[in-house]
Amino acid sequence: MRLYLSSQRLGRHADTLVRLVGxxxxxxxxxxxxxxIPAAARAVYAATTYDPVAELHALGLPAGWFDLRDYVGSPIRLHDQLSACGLVWVLGGNAFVLRRAMRASGFDGVIHGLLAQDALVYGGFSAGAIVAAPTLRGLDLxxxxxxxxFGDEAISYEGLNLFxxxxxxxxxSxxxxxxxxxxxxxxxxxxxxPFVALQDGQVIVVEGDRTTLMP
Structure with missing residues (x-):
């Protein structure tokens, strides 16, 4: 299993991420x-403030946007798409919103299977790192x-349980x-x-059975 869990964006160890991806x-x-957040507002933010796709391209990691909502109820199609890449990079935002999209698309089972095969790297920051844990309890703060x-929809605190x-x-920070x-x-x-508190810039790197907290 290969994980790269950052507090803020790529953190201070982007070179390690590139090495990890291979x-x-x-x-x-x-x-x-x-x-x-409305799509138009997100597009303005990417154009004027921060564009993760451009940041990854600059590192030599050809990147494109991927919307889990397009794969709701289609885990086989999702598996085919994820298995063709070397890195899944999950952005920050609201961790509970993210988990709902992951569960609905079948991402949980797909990512566990691909990581067990060492087929790709799971990376993410902020919410993308939070959801890697076994539980989101406490993170509702x-x-x-x-x-x-929607309405009386039940709230789940279950994480991906990758870390x-x-x-x-x-x-x-x-x-x-x-x-x-x-x-x-x-x-x-x-x-x-048990928890790890990350300052912005710090990164958790998992390679097989070795876990490193990088300052």
Whole structure:
């Protein structure tokens, strides 16, 4: 299994991500954590502030946008698309919105199977890192779990369970979400739940049975 979990964007170790990906560099960028934001506003932000596709291209990782909503109820088609890439890069936003898209599309089972085969790298930042944990409990102090829900839709706190601890991004970083991160870290501490608090720039790298917290 290969994971690259960052607090903010690529962090300070983009060279490690490139090495981790290796020769199969085609990248799919999943932005479903931002589904609650109008598409026009997202396009303006990408054009004027931050474009993850362009950032990855600059590293030699050919990237394109990938919308999990196009694969709801179609896990076989999803598997075919993911198995053709070397990196799945999952953006920040709202972790609960992201998890709903992942579950609906069958992403959970597909990504577990491909990672077990060491067929690709799962990478992501902020919400993309949060969802890699076994649970999102406590992270509702950062992200509102009701965003994007419909009526009395049940809220799930189940994570992807790719990484054995909760991941708290933006801790002590001056980020707009840092206050929520500190509250989440305190809640997890009080509950005696294992977690890693990441400052912006820091990255968790998993290669097989080796896990490294990179400063």
């Amino acid at each position: 020769k199969r560099r085609n990248t799919l960028v999943i932005g479903n954590a931002l589904d609650y 950062m992200d509102d779990p009701k965003v994007g829900t 054995p601890k909760s991941v708290v991004p933006h801790a002590g 001056g980020h707009r979400d840092s206050s929520g991160a500190d509250k989440a870290a305190q809640w997890l501490t009080d509950q005696r739940m």
